[in-house]
Amino acid sequence: MELMTVDGIENWHAVYQKLARVVGVEATKKMCAYFGGSQITFPRRLLDRKKEATAIRRAYKQGGSVVTLAHDHNYSSRTIRRILAKPEA
Structure with a gap:
């Protein structure tokens, strides 16, 4: 054996x-x-939520569209709008 x-x-x-x-x-x-x-x-997502939200807001202020941001960050347009509607922490 x-x-x-x-x-x-x-x-x-x-x-x-x-x-x-x-x-x-x-x-x-x-x-x-x-x-x-x-x-x-x-976590399913690699990026920290707060830091990603800051990046999304920055990109939006620089002219990024909701649809493009949703695609780039793998979110729905509705989620991007929610992120943009929340005040920065």
């Missing part, structure tokens, strides 16, 4: 296998060492 080796990612937890396929084996090992034992939630 051959012993199973632990060298390959096929022996890792499924979440680490998926991560390794996306960012690579070495990056996954670093993330495991740094974040291991933590619960991490990745």
Whole structure:
């Protein structure tokens, strides 16, 4: 009977296998060492909402259209209008 080796990612937890396929084996090992034992939630959007809203307002003031801003930021035109209607924080 051959012993199973632990060298390959096929022996890792499924979440680490998926991560390794996306960012690579070495990056996954670093993330495991740094974040291991933590619960991490990745927001769907990369940008901070307040900072993105500031960028949207700035682009609008510089002549950007609601439709273009909606497309560029992956929002609906209605959401862009809501962002523009809120006072700056």
